[in-house]
Amino acid sequence: MNLSMTAAPxxxxxxxxxxxxxxxxxxxxxxxxxxxxxxxxxxxIARRDxxxxxWAHLDPEQALARARAxxxxxxxxxxxxxxxxxxxxxxxxxxxxxxxxxxYPGYVPAADSACAAMIRKAGGLILGKTVTTExxxxxxxxxxxxxxxxxxxxxxxxGSCAGVADRQVPLGIGTxxxxxxxxxxxxxxxxxxxxxxxxxxxxxxKPHSGSLDTLGLCxxxxxxxxLLRAVLVGVPYRPEAPSCLSLRVALCRGESWxxxxxxxxxxxxxxxxxxxxxxxxxxxxxxxxxxxxxxxxDHRRIANxxxxxxxxxxxxxxxxxxxxxLYEGRIRDGERCTVDDYIAAQRRAEAMRGWxxxxxxxxxxxxxxxxxxxxxxxxxxxxxxRFNSLxxxxxxxxxxxPRGTGPNGMPLGIQLVGRRFEDERLxxxxxxxxxxxxxxx
Amino acid sequence: MNLSMTAAPxxxxxxxxxxxxxxxxxxxxxxxxxxxxxxxxxxxIARRDxxxxxWAHLDPEQALARARAxxxxxxxxxxxxxxxxxxxxxxxxxxxxxxxxxxYPGYVPAADSACAAMIRKAGGLILGKTVTTExxxxxxxxxxxxxxxxxxxxxxxxGSCAGVADRQVPLGIGTxxxxxxxxxxxxxxxxxxxxxxxxxxxxxxKPHSGSLDTLGLCxxxxxxxxLLRAVLVGVPYRPEAPSCLSLRVALCRGESWxxxxxxxxxxxxxxxxxxxxxxxxxxxxxxxxxxxxxxxxDHRRIANxxxxxxxxxxxxxxxxxxxxxLYEGRIRDGERCTVDDYIAAQRRAEAMRGWxxxxxxxxxxxxxxxxxxxxxxxxxxxxxxRFNSLxxxxxxxxxxxPRGTGPNGMPLGIQLVGRRFEDERLxxxxxxxxxxxxxxx
Numbered sequence: 001m002n003l004s005m006t007a008a009p010x011x012x013x014x015x016x017x018x019x020x021x022x023x024x025x026x027x028x029x030x031x032x033x034x035x036x037x038x039x040x041x042x043x044x045i046a047r048r049d050x051x052x053x054x055w056a057h058l059d060p061e062q063a064l065a066r067a068r069a070x071x072x073x074x075x076x077x078x079x080x081x082x083x084x085x086x087x088x089x090x091x092x093x094x095x096x097x098x099x100x101x102x103x104y105p106g107y108v109p110a111a112d113s114a115c116a117a118m119i120r121k122a123g124g125l126i127l128g129k130t131v132t133t134e135x136x137x138x139x140x141x142x143x144x145x146x147x148x149x150x151x152x153x154x155x156x157x158x159g160s161c162a163g164v165a166d167r168q169v170p171l172g173i174g175t176x177x178x179x180x181x182x183x184x185x186x187x188x189x190x191x192x193x194x195x196x197x198x199x200x201x202x203x204x205x206k207p208h209s210g211s212l213d214t215l216g217l218c219x220x221x222x223x224x225x226x227l228l229r230a231v232l233v234g235v236p237y238r239p240e241a242p243s244c245l246s247l248r249v250a251l252c253r254g255e256s257w258x259x260x261x262x263x264x265x266x267x268x269x270x271x272x273x274x275x276x277x278x279x280x281x282x283x284x285x286x287x288x289x290x291x292x293x294x295x296x297x298d299h300r301r302i303a304n305x306x307x308x309x310x311x312x313x314x315x316x317x318x319x320x321x322x323x324x325x326l327y328e329g330r331i332r333d334g335e336r337c338t339v340d341d342y343i344a345a346q347r348r349a350e351a352m353r354g355w356x357x358x359x360x361x362x363x364x365x366x367x368x369x370x371x372x373x374x375x376x377x378x379x380x381x382x383x384x385x386r387f388n389s390l391x392x393x394x395x396x397x398x399x400x401x402p403r404g405t406g407p408n409g410m411p412l413g414i415q416l417v418g419r420r421f422e423d424e425r426l427x428x429x430x431x432x433x434x435x436x437x438x439x440x441x
Numbered sequence: 442m443n444l445s446m447t448a449a450p451x452x453x454x455x456x457x458x459x460x461x462x463x464x465x466x467x468x469x470x471x472x473x474x475x476x477x478x479x480x481x482x483x484x485x486i487a488r489r490d491x492x493x494x495x496w497a498h499l500d501p502e503q504a505l506a507r508a509r510a511x512x513x514x515x516x517x518x519x520x521x522x523x524x525x526x527x528x529x530x531x532x533x534x535x536x537x538x539x540x541x542x543x544x545y546p547g548y549v550p551a552a553d554s555a556c557a558a559m560i561r562k563a564g565g566l567i568l569g570k571t572v573t574t575e576x577x578x579x580x581x582x583x584x585x586x587x588x589x590x591x592x593x594x595x596x597x598x599x600g601s602c603a604g605v606a607d608r609q610v611p612l613g614i615g616t617x618x619x620x621x622x623x624x625x626x627x628x629x630x631x632x633x634x635x636x637x638x639x640x641x642x643x644x645x646x647k648p649h650s651g652s653l654d655t656l657g658l659c660x661x662x663x664x665x666x667x668l669l670r671a672v673l674v675g676v677p678y679r680p681e682a683p684s685c686l687s688l689r690v691a692l693c694r695g696e697s698w699x700x701x702x703x704x705x706x707x708x709x710x711x712x713x714x715x716x717x718x719x720x721x722x723x724x725x726x727x728x729x730x731x732x733x734x735x736x737x738x739d740h741r742r743i744a745n746x747x748x749x750x751x752x753x754x755x756x757x758x759x760x761x762x763x764x765x766x767l768y769e770g771r772i773r774d775g776e777r778c779t780v781d782d783y784i785a786a787q788r789r790a791e792a793m794r795g796w797x798x799x800x801x802x803x804x805x806x807x808x809x810x811x812x813x814x815x816x817x818x819x820x821x822x823x824x825x826x827r828f829n830s831l832x833x834x835x836x837x838x839x840x841x842x843p844r845g846t847g848p849n850g851m852p853l854g855i856q857l858v859g860r861r862f863e864d865e866r867l868x869x870x871x872x873x874x875x876x877x878x879x880x881x882x
């Protein structure tokens with residue numbers, strides 16, 4: 001297993017190769033202009049777009065004009081002059097939003113989403129809209145895995161993850177209702193992070209399932225994602241010192257373990273061994289079947305019951321323009337779920353959250369698989385979300401780190417899960433694990 | 442105290458006087474056309490609009506055309522041909538949405554909100570958009586209390602409640618983040634209902650506080666609101682048999698009791714006495730200070746922290762077009778709240794919800810005040826929300842019933858609170874209490 005593989009090259013040769021924190025520091029120090037950075041990203045996109053197809057909307061002239069305007073202003077925040085790609089279900093004033101659906105041709109939102117406004121307030125630029133699966137469900141867009149165009153980048157936040165992995169943009173925003181940020185980030189070999197439920201505003205993001213939808217962030221390092229998280233939460237950016245000393249790690253195999261490929265399990269087990277080597281205390285996390293027995297069904301019931309209502313407008317007027325995946329697989333299934341079954345699933349999910357919160361008294365972080373394995377061949381299927389949807393249901397922060405490659409040379413990820421609302425602690429731990437991996441462990 | 446006072450007259454003389462369930466039944470039986478009903482509502486509005494000013498957008502020709510189209514179609518659902526008024530923060534495709542703000546002139550949403558789509562699917566008509574306070578916060582619109590135009594109708598769902606109370610429309614939809622449906626319904630002498638948090642989709646409703654915003658429903662009887670709730674949840678309409686037999690009632694005075702006027706406390710105590718007379722078992726609900734001590738501050742922290750982010754776009758570009766109430770009172774306050782204080786408030790709120798859910802093992806319903814007293818004089822202030830915001834924070838369903846009048850002849854309400862996710866049980870109880878009140882108890 002080649003451990004050094006990451007999406008970033010060994011040495012940065014162009015501004016687009018810089019991490020977000022490096023680029024922000026260089027711009028703040030006037031060693032780099034926003035215009036140079038954006039032009040470098042646009043050049044990279046021009047060279048690579050035929051292969052990767054990460055963008056649903058991109059207006060290079062407008063992006064350069066915004067960069068020049070940023071260069072002309074005094075620095076206004078920690079993202080000053082740094083471009084971000086936003087998934088095409090997230091409103092940006094003045095940019096078309098298409099949801100990867102034929103239902104909204106030419107639709108341009110009147111207002112920024114909360115996250116777009118927070119990025120702009122922090123001095124950042126919206127480079128463009130990144131490809132999403134249809135309404136952030138399963139029906140894929142044209143995006144390809146930058147490591148192998150014959151393979152899916154995963155979904156639903158496919159453009160954000162592929163674009164960041166390919167160094168077309170340093171930061172991306174997506175969403176996660178099941179596994180829509182962690183899985184594609186793992187498939188693309190970057191850091192993907194789903195915040196604690198409720199901590200990052202979803203205003204202006206097309207809803208799928210109100211009880212589960214969470215923004216998702218991606219970048220090429222833990223520090224980059226941490227910077228973007230501070231901007232989106234609206235708190236000062238004070239990076240945590242990376243630390244995985246005296247760590248109590250809970251290895252979660254769970255029922256999904258056997259469904260993961262050996263390479264993915266091996267990445268987790270080798271990370272666990274490296275952590276032990278570094279002084280961590282390792283235990284197994286057993287999820288009691290009496291509480292967690294039906295979580296996958298409960299996640300589906302909640303997601304689909306709510307989706308059947310969220311898409312009330314589209315299903316009433318445009319049912320023929322919805323994919324079968326969305327219409328039959330989600331909406332019709334959600335219509336068949338009774339309100340009593342929905343409520344029972346919500347109550348069980350609350351019990352699971354309570355159990356998990358108490359369980360975190362006994363460990364600092366959960367270590368588990370991020371995806372079944374390498375990104376599968378083909379673009380039609382974006383992969384299995386079961387390795388992620390439990391943590392979405394539990395409202396816990398979770399983060400995938402790239403760790404090595406699989407039998408086909410594609411990136412593999414591992415997943416770290418923190419206690420709900422202790423996202424900063426998770427960043428400290430993930431930063432430590434990231435160093436451990438970089439050191440070859 | 443005059444107990445028989447309600448907004449409806451003694452005998453229905455025009456279609457607009459019919460309750461929603463009566464109107465729906467008459468339309469289904471072909472004894473009434475939707476066109477007759479809508480024309481009657483429009484006539485009532487034409488006569489009363491100068492005094493009440495409940496509507497932010499109304500297109501009579503379009504409304505009549507929709508009614509004629511409904512009459513030409515076979516019945517399509519339980520609301521067939523029945524008009525509903527929607528608060529002007531709720532998207533309706535093709536109708537302007539203004540939020541009672543100068544920031545969005547001419548804005549017309551591209552899609553229906555989930556609730557608008559559910560109403561149309563059930564055969565209902567959107568009559569128009571009803572006046573809201575600015576972005577459903579405190580800065581009032583022009584709406585007056587139909588019982589006395591010198592008094593506020595309450596807020597923020599002021600147009601929906603005033604319009605329903607004045608028989609301009611049989612059903613209205615608003616929202617509640619603090620007390621925005623129950624308080625104006627009580628001030629206007631109608632039934633107002635906030636569902637269990639999470640049960641009715643908020644898709645397409647301008648967000649204020651994602652953790653607290655809930656749709657609110659209003660009508661002139663418990664049965665009408667129950668019908669509308671079934672439509673919005675997307676479940677078959679099977680009205681509960683009204684029942685307050687063998688009821689275990691918890692009277693909640695709490696810390697807010699002394700802040701209520703004597704007339705409001707008397708309405709609650711007389712209702713409690715009537716319930717005991719009818720065989721109910723009465724107990725006091727004491728909220729333990731160790732758990733509930735800071736609920737009002739916690740509600741404010743959560744609401745304002747989230748509002749500061751929800752209005753990220755408006756505050757960045759249009760701060761000068763926001764009222765001081767919203768900008769200083771909410772947004773700036775929310776910016777000053779640290780994320781740690783926000784998280785602590787969320788954790789305490791979750792503990793309160795857990796406590797209340799267990800407490801419901803010992804009683805069937807909570808009885809408490811709905812508002813401080815009668816609607817205050819003047820239009821500048823919409824009243825004190827503290828009698829409602831606890832139940833919004835607790836995610837419990839709550840409902841106000843009109844009960845008698847106060848010293849100035851204005852309507853008074855009482856409030857019933859059910860266990861979270863047991864909204865149907867609350868309707869059964871409220872139906873029983875409604876009968877008890879109608880019988881003069």
